[in-house]
Amino acid sequence: ETGVTQSPTHLIKTRGQQVTLRCSSQSGHNTVSWYQQALGQGPQFIFQYYREEENGRGNFPPRFSGLQFPNYSSELNVNALELDDSALYLCASSAKNGGELFFGEGSRLTVL
Amino acid sequence: AQSVTQLDSQVPVFEEAPVELRCNYSSSVSVYLFWYVQYPNQGLQLLLKYLSGSTLVESINGFEAEFNKSQTSFHLRKPSVHISDTAEYFCAVSYQGSYNTDKLIFGTGTRLQVFP
Numbered sequence: 392e393t394g395v396t397q398s399p400t401h402l403i404k405t406r407g408q409q410v411t412l413r414c415s416s417q418s419g420h421n422t423v424s425w426y427q428q429a430l431g432q433g434p435q436f437i438f439q440y441y442r443e444e445e446n447g448r449g450n451f452p453p454r455f456s457g458l459q460f461p462n463y464s465s466e467l468n469v470n471a472l473e474l475d476d477s478a479l480y481l482c483a484s485s486a487k488n489g490g491e492l493f494f495g496e497g498s499r500l501t502v503l
Numbered sequence: 504a505q506s507v508t509q510l511d512s513q514v515p516v517f518e519e520a521p522v523e524l525r526c527n528y529s530s531s532v533s534v535y536l537f538w539y540v541q542y543p544n545q546g547l548q549l550l551l552k553y554l555s556g557s558t559l560v561e562s563i564n565g566f567e568a569e570f571n572k573s574q575t576s577f578h579l580r581k582p583s584v585h586i587s588d589t590a591e592y593f594c595a596v597s598y599q600g601s602y603n604t605d606k607l608i609f610g611t612g613t614r615l616q617v618f619p
Contacts, residue, residue, distance in 0.1 A: 395546075424606070433507075433593050433609030434547070447606055481546055492607065494539075494546040 395495035397482050403501045404472050412467040412498045414482030422446070422487045423465040425457060428479040428497070440465055441487055469500075477502045505530050507596050509610035517618050518586055524579040524613045526594030536577040537595040537607065538568055547593065553577065589617045 396415045404410050416423050422441045426434035436449035440459035454470040463484070469476055479499050483492035510525040528534060535554050539547040551562040558570040568579045577594060591614050595607040 426607075426609075431611075433595075433611045434607075435609070436606050439606065449606075483547075491549065491552065494548070496544075496546040 395482055395484050395493050397480075397495040397498050399498055400496070401499045401501075403503060405503050406472055406474060408472050408502075409468065409470045410472060410500060412469075412480050412482075412500070414465045414467070414484075414495060416463045416465070416482075416484035417493050420484035420486050420493070421463050422485045423459055423463065424483045424485070424492060425465070425467050426481040426483065427451070428481055429475075430478070434481055437467070472502045474502050476500060505596070505598065505608055507594050507608055507610035509594055509613050511613050512611065513614045513616065515616045515618065516584055519583050521582050522580065522584050522588075522615065524592050524594075524615065526577045526579065526610060528575050528577065528594075528596045528608075530575070530596070530598065532598055535597045536568075536570055537597075538562075538566070538577075538579050539593045539595060539609075541591040541593065541612075543590075550579075550592070584615070584617050586617050586619060588615060590615060 395417050398413045424439040425437040428434040437451050438448040439446045443459045456468045459465045479497040481494050481497045483494045485492050506529045508527045516522045537552045538550040540550045541547050551560045553560050553570045561567045566581045591612045593612045594610040597607050
């Protein structure tokens, strides 16, 4: 059974640029959630995708957007990067109605 | 707004000593409760969870947590810690009855540092 995989593991961008982070969900899972974990903080919910539709969103601006593909993999896109976007971005998959999230190891984004 | 409070940002302890990591949540509605562990440069791993039933839940590596509804707490305990338990521990809650029960609200974490 393949777990949740994320890419890239690390990346550096400059202010104003755009970034795309990718996530492959665990086998059998059709729901993907994205979380932002700033340094020294707990993860914060960005949004969730279920069957290619956004299914709940946290308190993040519209420049944070996402996609889910028919194979249930997902992308997180962030436009117009700001310094405060520097964080570990965690993807988690779950089987809908199951509730338990399985996390990937994250993509660490540094914005200079 | 719902929130999770982890009262201690850091807990230093010697090996083989007992430890308690405290967690309180704010809500009067039914909840699901979780503890996750994060080792350096890694993602989150589920340590244990309370969904319903017995208020005392245990993990396979000796941790346990007790759901206390009246105190709105879900403290994590281990009677004897090991060096390998050094990690960041996050308490999280999701709310029954909400449309999105997968959504977790996390505390700010407690850094457990075990010394030899």
